[in-house]
Amino acid sequence: MxxxxxxxxxxxxxxxxxxxxxxxxxxxxxxxxxxxxxxxxxxxxxxxSLGLQPRSVAGRLREELDDWARLAVEAHTRGRRPWFGYHELLREPAARLVGARPHEVVAMNSLTVDLHLMMASFYRPAGTRTRILIEDTAFPSDAYAVASQAVHHGLDPAATVVRLKPRPGENILRTEDVLGHLEREGDTVALVMLGGVNYLTGQLMDMPAITKAGRAAGAVVGWDLAHAAGNVPLRLHDWDVDFAAWCTYKYLNSGPGAVAGCFVHERHVRDASVPRLSGWWGTEPSVRFRMDPDIAPPASADAWQLSNPPILALAPVLASLEIFDRVxxxxxxxxxxxxxxxxxxxxxxxxxxxxxxxxxxxxxxxxxxxxxxxxxxxxxxxxxxxxxxxxxxxxxxxxxxxxxxxxxxxxxxxxxxxxxxxx
CATH class of the missing domain: 3.90.1150.10 (Aspartate Aminotransferase, domain 1)
Structure with missing residues (x-):
C-alpha cells in the first residue's frame, strides 16, 4: 500500500x-x-457515543402514536403491539444479543439506574469483604455510582473503591494484573464491576477469565456493557456473569437516552431470597391488577422492573434489535x-x-x-x-x-x- x-x-x-x-x-x-x-x-x-437513527424508527413511532390516538387506554390490550406486554417483544432478541436465556434479560430504565438496582441486590458488604473493583478509566457515571453505594452502606469510598490502573507507561489494563489482584486481595472484594469494553481506550476486557477469577475469589461479578453490547459477541449466561447492564443508544442505535438492558443470571432470578428494590411492574403479570399489597415477583429478570414500560422509548429499541437479529x-x-x-x-x-x-x-x-x-x-x-x-x-x-x-x-x-x- x-x-x-x-x-x-x-x-x-x-x-x-x-x-x-x-x-x-x-x-x-x-x-x-x-x-x-x-x-x-x-x-x-x-x-x-450516539448511534445513527434507523430509517424504520419513524414508522414504528407513528404506529404507536396512531394506536394511542385511535385506542387510548385500550391500546394496552388491543394495539398492534399491545402495550401491556410490550417489553416482552424485546426479551428474546436482547437475550440473543448478549448470550443469555430469555428469562435472564429485561429492557428497563437507564444504564446507571439499572446498575444501582443491581448493586442494591448484589453489593452486600460484610466484615472485611467490602471493596468494589473498577478500572481507573471507568466511565465517570460508574465511578460516581459505586462511590455512592459505598456511602449508602456507611463506608468510605476512598477505602472501598479500588481503581485498577495500567502499569506505568502503559495505556491498557493487563488481564493478568486484574487476575493477580483477585488472587492476592480477593477475600476483600465484594463486587467486581468493570466495563466490558473500556470507553476511553476501546480495550475489550477478557470477560470470561475475569468473571471466573472474581467468582472463585468469592466476589459478585457484574459488567457495564455500555460499549460492548452491539459491539462484540457476548455469552453472559455461559460465562457465569452475576449481572450486567447496557445502554442502547451507542452501538445499538436506539436514540438519545434510550431504554437500557439488564441481565441477571438465572441462579439469582430463581432465588427468592435475593433482596431487591421493587415496583409495580416487578410482580407477576397475572396478578398485577389485583392491586395486592404484597408483591409476587416472577422467576425472571422482570422481578427487577419498577414501573410500566415507556412504549414510545421502547419502540426504537425494538426496531434496532430486529436489525441485529437479522444480521x-x-x-x-x-x-x-x-x-x-x-x-x-x-x-x-x-x-x-x-x-x-x-x-x-x-x-x-x-x-x-x-x-x-x-x-x-x-x-x-x-x-x-x-x-x-x-x-x-x-x-x-x-x-x-x-x-x-x-x-x-x-x-x-x-x-x-x-x-x-x-x-
Missing amino acids: NVKDPAGLEEEARRLDETDPLPTLRGEFLIPPAPGGAHPEAAYFAGN GMDALRAKSLRLTGYLASRLAPRARLEIITPADPAARGTQLSLRVADAGGLVRRLADTRGVIADAREPDIVRLAPAPLYCTFHDCHRAAEALADLV
Whole structure:
C-alpha cells in the first residue's frame, strides 16, 4: 500500500466495500450531511457515543402514536403491539444479543439506574469483604455510582473503591494484573464491576477469565456493557456473569437516552431470597391488577422492573434489535474487525498519531483511540472541513468507531486522509 497515493487508496477502499462478505446496511440509516460539498454524507465515527437513527424508527413511532390516538387506554390490550406486554417483544432478541436465556434479560430504565438496582441486590458488604473493583478509566457515571453505594452502606469510598490502573507507561489494563489482584486481595472484594469494553481506550476486557477469577475469589461479578453490547459477541449466561447492564443508544442505535438492558443470571432470578428494590411492574403479570399489597415477583429478570414500560422509548429499541437479529453479532464482529484493522493500518504510518487502543484485534472493540494535542479542536476541524465525525475525550483523546452497520472502508479512507492532513 502506497500511503502517498490517495487516489489508489481511495480506489482500494471502494473495492473493499464492493467485495466485503457483509454488504453495508448504510442505506437503512439516516446519515448526517457533510459540510463543504466534497461529500454528500458524513463519515460517521461517533457511534460509540450516539448511534445513527434507523430509517424504520419513524414508522414504528407513528404506529404507536396512531394506536394511542385511535385506542387510548385500550391500546394496552388491543394495539398492534399491545402495550401491556410490550417489553416482552424485546426479551428474546436482547437475550440473543448478549448470550443469555430469555428469562435472564429485561429492557428497563437507564444504564446507571439499572446498575444501582443491581448493586442494591448484589453489593452486600460484610466484615472485611467490602471493596468494589473498577478500572481507573471507568466511565465517570460508574465511578460516581459505586462511590455512592459505598456511602449508602456507611463506608468510605476512598477505602472501598479500588481503581485498577495500567502499569506505568502503559495505556491498557493487563488481564493478568486484574487476575493477580483477585488472587492476592480477593477475600476483600465484594463486587467486581468493570466495563466490558473500556470507553476511553476501546480495550475489550477478557470477560470470561475475569468473571471466573472474581467468582472463585468469592466476589459478585457484574459488567457495564455500555460499549460492548452491539459491539462484540457476548455469552453472559455461559460465562457465569452475576449481572450486567447496557445502554442502547451507542452501538445499538436506539436514540438519545434510550431504554437500557439488564441481565441477571438465572441462579439469582430463581432465588427468592435475593433482596431487591421493587415496583409495580416487578410482580407477576397475572396478578398485577389485583392491586395486592404484597408483591409476587416472577422467576425472571422482570422481578427487577419498577414501573410500566415507556412504549414510545421502547419502540426504537425494538426496531434496532430486529436489525441485529437479522444480521447477527458474529457477522458484525467479523466486519468490525476488518474495518477497524483497515483503519488502523492506514493510521499506523502517521508518526504523530499514537493509537492507545490494543494492537491485538481480539483485545479491542470497534474503536481506535488516538492521543493527540488539542483533541477537541481536531474533532471540530474534522467535522467542519472534512465531514468526518468523531468525538473527543479531553484533553488528548480522539475516538473513532467504525460501526459495521453503517460505516464503510471508504469512510475509513476519508478519516485517514483527513487526519493525515490536519494533524
